[in-house]
Amino acid sequence: MSTGHQNRPTFSSPQPTNMSKMFLTVQEVAQRLGVTEGWIYERTRRKLIPHRKLGKFVRFTEEDLQAISDAAATGHLR
Numbered sequence: 001m002s003t004g005h006q007n008r009p010t011f012s013s014p015q016p017t018n019m020s021k022m023f024l025t026v027q028e029v030a031q032r033l034g035v036t037e038g039w040i041y042e043r044t045r046r047k048l049i050p051h052r053k054l055g056k057f058v059r060f061t062e063e064d065l066q067a068i069s070d071a072a073a074t075g076h077l078r
Contacts, residue, residue, distance in 0.1 A: 023052065024064075028060075029060050033068065041058070050063075052064070
């Protein structure tokens with residue numbers, strides 16, 4: 001006896017993307033680097049540190065954070 005559901009493909013729903021894990025805020029980056037938010041904003045305005053603009057929002061990836069940290073460690077960032 002067949003229910004008609006035996007040959008239906010099953011699809012799993014995609015995992016939701018957690019945007020807070022994908023992008024860091026200015027506040028999070030400032031806390032992690034031990035600097036002020038003003039320091040971050042000043043350097044993003046002057047394009048001295050890598051960042052992303054999402055509309056009016058400034059966001060950072062983990063790779064951006066590592067690049068900022070590496071530049072500071074080698075003396076290439078003030």
